[in-house]
Structure formats: structure tokens, C-alpha cells
Amino acid sequence: MATKTPKALAANLVASAGPEDAFLPRLTAVATDMEALLDRLLGSEAVDGEVARPPRLMQAMRYASLGGGKRLRPFLVVETAALFNVRRERALMVGAALECVHCYSLAHDDLPAMDNDALRRGQPTAHRKFDDATAILAGDGLLTYAFDILSRAETHPSAAVRIALVALLARAAGLGGMVGGQMLDLAAEGRFAEGPLALDETEVTTLQAMKTGALLRFACLAGAVLGEASADARRALDEYGSALGRAFQIADDLLDVEGDVAMVGKSTGKDAAAGKATLVGILGTANAKAHLASLVTQAETALAPFGRDAAVLKAAAHFVAERRA
Numbered sequence: 001m002a003t004k005t006p007k008a009l010a011a012n013l014v015a016s017a018g019p020e021d022a023f024l025p026r027l028t029a030v031a032t033d034m035e036a037l038l039d040r041l042l043g044s045e046a047v048d049g050e051v052a053r054p055p056r057l058m059q060a061m062r063y064a065s066l067g068g069g070k071r072l073r074p075f076l077v078v079e080t081a082a083l084f085n086v087r088r089e090r091a092l093m094v095g096a097a098l099e100c101v102h103c104y105s106l107a108h109d110d111l112p113a114m115d116n117d118a119l120r121r122g123q124p125t126a127h128r129k130f131d132d133a134t135a136i137l138a139g140d141g142l143l144t145y146a147f148d149i150l151s152r153a154e155t156h157p158s159a160a161v162r163i164a165l166v167a168l169l170a171r172a173a174g175l176g177g178m179v180g181g182q183m184l185d186l187a188a189e190g191r192f193a194e195g196p197l198a199l200d201e202t203e204v205t206t207l208q209a210m211k212t213g214a215l216l217r218f219a220c221l222a223g224a225v226l227g228e229a230s231a232d233a234r235r236a237l238d239e240y241g242s243a244l245g246r247a248f249q250i251a252d253d254l255l256d257v258e259g260d261v262a263m264v265g266k267s268t269g270k271d272a273a274a275g276k277a278t279l280v281g282i283l284g285t286a287n288a289k290a291h292l293a294s295l296v297t298q299a300e301t302a303l304a305p306f307g308r309d310a311a312v313l314k315a316a317a318h319f320v321a322e323r324r325a
């Protein structure tokens with residue numbers, strides 16, 4: 001399978017483009033900009049305060065973060081920030097920080113101690129390409145670098161805005177967010193001495209809001225923080241981001257059941273085999289699809305205060321629900 005360039009990804013995603021014509025070109029534009037920005041940020045020259053950048057670690061960090069991915073999270077930062085006329089370069093910096101966290105989570109999730117996956121974005125996973133220790137350190141390096149990026153004046157001239165972004169991302173990514181959700185996920189699978197943790201629909205929804213939803217919600221809120229938006233606007237984007245995150249996870253679970261490995265770019269059929277707690281497993285495929293449709297409506301409704309300006313974000317909600325990769 002070839003590396004997924006922004007253009008190749010767009011070709012794969014055409015089937016799920018949604019009703020808004022502008023959506024795919026705008027997603028592709030962010031993916032192209034993100035590639036260039038991450039390439040620059042992950043250069044071989046040490047920056048002020050660093051001692052040196054070990055080449056093997058740099059290569060692994062670049063491998064885990066460049067040359068693939070839909071860049072949906074940076075797209076959401078850029079497009080929510082655009083509602084408040086935030087300069088695109090600033091939103092891209094926040095998108096790059098968020099993508100570093102996302103790519104770290106994928107590299108760590110693929111490790112033998114977690115999901116033990118061989119394939120990610122149509123390529124060997126980071127630990128298969130390098131080795132376990134290097135993949136762990138590459139993930140650690142990406143996570144730490146995210147906060148370096150957020151701290152830079154290039155991200156926003158206001159230190160208060162930068163601190164707000166740091167706190168929001170730390171909470172989305174950590175104990176009460178993605179890492180906490182991953183812990184619950186492994187516990188539900190029965191990875192620990194206590195045996196499998198049985199979860200009902202509400203508990204699975206909470207787990208997913210943490211594991212996957214928290215970073216997507218951050219992406220939508222970050223635009224409002226960058227734009228120093230009103231409390232009402234923040235609330236609206238928070239609701240949009242939460243519904244989008246839930247929709248994303250159900251769509252991901254459906255892809256695991258119904259997806260084609262060549263299109264999805266990672267192994268499929270693993271959730272049921274591993275005994276993972278999913279809403280598709282609890283509700284059944286048909287009910288999960290109905291729930292997914294209602295979450296798309298919720299996401300669209302939350303955007304009402306922004307009128308036509310939010311058309312591309314509405315299209316994003318459809319894309320998330322209907323994507324094939």
C-alpha cells in the first residue's frame with residue numbers, strides 16, 4: 001500500500017465527501033499545510049534550549065507524524081478559528097500541536113503492550129519500522145513537543161491565550177481525557193488481573209468521550225480560544241465538538257466491522273476479537289447507525305448561531321459519519 005499523501009487521501013475519501021462541495025478541498029488544503037508545517041517544526045536543527053536532536057529519534061518522530069493521516073483535527077482547529085477571523089498560521093500551529101498528540105497516541109496504541117498492530121495509515125506501524133523502545137520515545141517526544149509548539153509566540157501573541165490552550169490540551173490528552181479513556185478501554189478488554197470490566201451504554205459513551213472525543217472536542221474549542229470568542233460561541237462549539245467526537249467513534253467502530261483494510265489503512269475486525277467495549281457491540285449495527293445519524297443532526301444544530309459561516313463544519317460532521325478511511 002502506498003503512503004497516503006493528502007491527494008491520495010482525498011481520492012479515498014471522495015465517497016464520503018458530504019453535501020458541501022468546499023469541504024474536501026479545504027480538508028486537503030489543511031493536510032498540505034500541516035505536512036509543510038510539521039516538516040519545518042520537526043527539522044534536524046536543535047532549537048534554543050535544546051542540546052541536540054538525535055537523528056534516530058527525529059526520524060521516528062517524523063515517520064509517526066508525516067506522510068499520512070486525514071488531518072481532521074487540524075482542519076477543525078483551522079475552520080473553527082476562521083469563524084472568529086483568526087490568522088490561519090496561528091490556527092495551523094495549534095493544529096500541529098494537536099496532531100503531535102494524536103500521532104503519539106497512535107504510535108503508542110499500536111505497540112505490542114497495547115493493540116499490537118502491524119499497519120497504520122497503510123504503512124508498517126512505528127515499532128515495526130523501528131523498534132519498541134524507539135516508538136515509545138518517538139511518542140514521548142511528540143507529546144512533549146506539542147506543548148513546546150503551543151508555548152511559542154508564533155502560536156498567539158497573548159500569553160494568556162497560550163496558557164489557556166496548554167491547559168485545555170493537557171486536560172483533553174491526559175488523566176481525565178484520552179489517556180484515561182485508553183486505560184478504561186484496556187480494563188474493559190480484561191487486560192488486568194481483575195478481569196474484564198463490564199460497561200453499559202452510558203459507561204461506553206463516557207469511555208469514548210475520553211479516548212477519542214476529548215481531542216476532537218479540543219480541536220473545536222481551540223478555534224474559539226484562539227479567537228477569544230464569547231462564552232456562548234464557546235458553548236456552541238463545545239456542543240458541536242462533543243457530538244462530532246461521539247459520531248467519529250461510532251463511525252470508527254462501524255469501519256472496524258464493515259471496513260475494507262486497503263481503504264482504512266489499518267487492520268479491521270479487531271474490536272470484537274479483542275472483546276472491546278463499543279456502541280456497535282452494545283446497540284447492534286442498525287441502531288448504532290441510527291444513533292450516528294442523530295449525532296450528526298445534533299452537531300449541525302449546535303452550529304446554528306454561526307449561520308452560513310459554519311457550512312463547512314456541517315459538512316465535516318457528515319464526512320465524519322460517512323467516511324471510508
Ligand code: GRG
Pocket residue numbers: 068069070071072102104105106108109114121178179182211212249252325
Ligand atoms: C495510547 C495514550 C494512548 C491513547 C490511545 C487514540 C487512541 C488512544 C487509540 C487509537 C485507537 C483507535 C483506532 C481509536 C479510534 C479513533 C481514532 C483515534 C482513529 C484514528 O484517527 P483518524 O481516523 O486517523 O483521524 P488519521 O490516520 O486520519 O490521523
